[in-house]
Every structure is written in structure tokens, then in C-alpha cells.
Amino acid sequence: MRILRPSISLSVVMFALVLTFSCCEDSEDPASYPNLSIQFDHYFNNNVFELNKQYVTANQDTVEILEHKYIVSNIVFINSTQGIERSLKNAYYLVKVSLDSHRYQLSIPGSSTGLPPGNWDKIRFLIGLDSATNFAPEAAPKLFTDEGMFWDWNTGYKFYVMEGRYFSKDLQFPSTGVIAHIGDMHNLVELEFDLSQKGNLLLENGKTSELVLNVHVDQLFVDPNLVNLSDSSFQQAMGGPAAVSYRQNYSNGYWVLNSISNP
Numbered sequence: 001m002r003i004l005r006p007s008i009s010l011s012v013v014m015f016a017l018v019l020t021f022s023c024c025e026d027s028e029d030p031a032s033y034p035n036l037s038i039q040f041d042h043y044f045n046n047n048v049f050e051l052n053k054q055y056v057t058a059n060q061d062t063v064e065i066l067e068h069k070y071i072v073s074n075i076v077f078i079n080s081t082q083g084i085e086r087s088l089k090n091a092y093y094l095v096k097v098s099l100d101s102h103r104y105q106l107s108i109p110g111s112s113t114g115l116p117p118g119n120w121d122k123i124r125f126l127i128g129l130d131s132a133t134n135f136a137p138e139a140a141p142k143l144f145t146d147e148g149m150f151w152d153w154n155t156g157y158k159f160y161v162m163e164g165r166y167f168s169k170d171l172q173f174p175s176t177g178v179i180a181h182i183g184d185m186h187n188l189v190e191l192e193f194d195l196s197q198k199g200n201l202l203l204e205n206g207k208t209s210e211l212v213l214n215v216h217v218d219q220l221f222v223d224p225n226l227v228n229l230s231d232s233s234f235q236q237a238m239g240g241p242a243a244v245s246y247r248q249n250y251s252n253g254y255w256v257l258n259s260i261s262n263p
Contacts, residue, residue, distance in 0.1 A: 033110030034117050034203035037210040040095050040104040041258070042068070044218045048102045054167065058222035061229040063178060065164035068217065069096035071149065071157065072106065073129050077201070078122035086116035092129070094144050110203075117203045121196040123211070127189040127250075128159030134185065151183060154239075158183045160250065162220065166229040178229060180220070180246045181238045187247040191255055198260040207263035219254045220246060 042049040045056075054064045072093045077086045091113050095104045108115055128134070133143075134156045142150050149158050160182040165175040193213075195201045203209055221227040225245040227234050233242040 032205050034115050034205055035110050035208040036108040036115055036201075036203065037208060038072075038106040038108065039210060039212045040106065040215050040255075041212060042097050042102045042104075042215040042217055044216075049097065049215075049217050050102060051097055051099055055218070057218065057227065057229070059226055059228050061221070061227075062167040063164055063221075063229060064167070064175075065162060065217070067097075067161060067163040069094055069147065069149075070127055070160040071095075071129060071144070072125055072127065073133070074124075074126045075108070076124040077116055077118070077120040077203075078124065079118060079120055080122055084118070086114075086118075088113040088115065092133070092143050094147055094149065096147070110205075115203060117205050120201045120203065122192060122194055123201065124190065124192040127191065128183070128187070129157055130188075131185055134183075154183070156183055156185075159187060159189070160247070162246075166235060168230060170230065176235055178235050179237065180234075180243070182243050182247050184239065184243075187243060189247065189251050193255075193257045195257070195260060198257060199262075201260055202262040204263050209263060210261040212258040212260075214256045214258045216254055216256065219252065220249050223249060223252055225249055 049065075049068075051066060051068065052064060054062050056062055072095055073091060075088045075091050078084070088108070091108070093106055095106060097104065129143075143157070144150070149161070150156075151158065158181045160180070162178070162180040164178045166178045167175045195211075201209055201211065221229075225248055227245065227249070229235065231242075233240070234245075237243045237246055
């Protein structure tokens with residue numbers, strides 16, 4: 001007598017396996033990734049920096065800053081001992097000083113950026129955007145549209161924005177506007193921090209680590225270029241030598257590593 005056995009095709013088995021693994025990937029626990037917080041604390045002459053407050057620059061100019069923001073992108077983690085570098089994916093951030101705090105907390109979730117676990121002794125990132133992102137086709141979605149970081153009259157983005165007022169007894173009116181909108185690829189800034197000075201950054205799955213950077217806004221007006229705000233080119237710096245001078249100043253000791261907190 002012949003016994004009839006159920007027949008299961010190979011394709012059905014493969015489909016079931018694919019479905020099983022797909023479900024597992026989709027339901028992967030976000031807590032299995034490391035997370036990172038980068039805290040930007042802004043100061044002016046070593047005092048907590050506040051918008052809409054008057055400060056005296058190194059040139060003895062009185063300035064009141066009404067808006068201060070910049071783009072952080074292309075974040076790379078480095079283990080120089082092992083020769084390993086890991087880049088975040090689709091990581092573009094706008095750091096902005098608010099009216100109620102000098103501190104900006106940049107939260108980087110590992111589940112969406114591919115934040116790599118490990119022990120890292122350096123971190124590198126851009127103030128601005130790489131050329132492919134900066135010169136994306138006009139039809140491409142724009143970053144930070146609500147913040148006006150894309151030029152209306154020029155191709156590309158504003159990497160760094162400072163807007164405010166300059167006060168002087170020599171002015172015809174009590175004050176005049178001051179604008180530094182810094183963009184163009186020759187003003188792209190790459191920063192790299194030696195984390196080993198503070199004990200390395202340890203990223204562990206399911207845990208959050210923190211970097212604290214001090215941002216010295218007063219540096220915008222001095223070293224290597226002493227900015228004289230009575231010079232009209234520094235009052236409307238949206239390109240040319242004045243924009244380069246501002247960029248050189250914030251490339252030099254503007255962002256400083258303060259501390260690292262590991263889990």
C-alpha cells in the first residue's frame with residue numbers, strides 16, 4: 001500500500017524563511033543601538049552667551065547678536081589604534097542658540113543613523129555640507145527650510161549664520177545691522193577632536209554617551225582676524241574677504257572639547 005505524504009515546495013519554504021527574517025529585522029529593538037548626545041554650550045568672553053544682549057568685542061565694538069546657528073554634518077568616529085573609521089548616515093543637524101538657553105543638546109539616535117558601538121578616540125565633523133549635498137539639484141528636498149539656511153540668490157547653503165546689531169557713537173543712527181552668512185565650499189570647515197584627552201568615547205548598545213563642547217562666540221571677532229565692525233564689509237558679510245575672515249576666526253578655537261560622559 002502506498003502512503004500519501006504532504007508535498008511542500010521549496011519555494012514555499014524559502015518564502016516562509018524570508019518572511020521570518022524580515023519580521024525579525026523590522027521588529028529589532030531600538031534599545032539595541034548606542035545613542036549619543038553632543039552638547040554645545042555657548043559663551044562670550046567666558047560668560048554664558050545670551051541672544052539680545054550687548055557684548056564688547058576684542059576691538060571694543062559693542063555688538064548684540066540676535067541669531068546664531070550653524071550646520072553640523074558628516075560625523076565620523078575614529079579608532080586610530082585599530083585604523084577604523086565609521087560615518088553616520090543621513091546625519092545633518094542645525095545647532096541653534098535659543099532665547100532661553102545658551103545650550104543646544106544634539107541627540108543622535110543610533111537606530112536611524114547607524115551609530116557604531118565601540119571605543120573611539122577621535123571624532124570629526126563638518127561645519128557646513130559636503131559638495132554633493134550643498135549642490136543637490138534644485139528639485140531635491142531642501143534641508144532646514146524653516147530656518148532659511150538655503151540661499152535665495154545663490155546656489156547652496158549658509159553654513160554659519162550670525163545676525164545682530166552694532167552700536168557706535170560714530171553712527172548716524174544708534175545702531176546698524178550686522179550679518180555674517182557664511183557659505184560656499186571654500187568656507188567649509190572640518191573639525192577633529194582628540195577624545196583621548198578626556199578618556200575616549202565609549203558607545204555601548206542600549207546606552208547613551210555624551211560629549212560636551214564649549215563654543216566661544218567671542219572668537220568670531222578676533223584671531224587671526226581682528227574684526228572692526230565700523231568697516232561696512234563686516235556689517236554685511238555674505239561672501240568675499242569679510243566672510244573668509246569670519247570663517248577663519250571660527251575655525252580657530254571656536255569649538256573646544258570640554259568633557260565626555262560614558263555609560
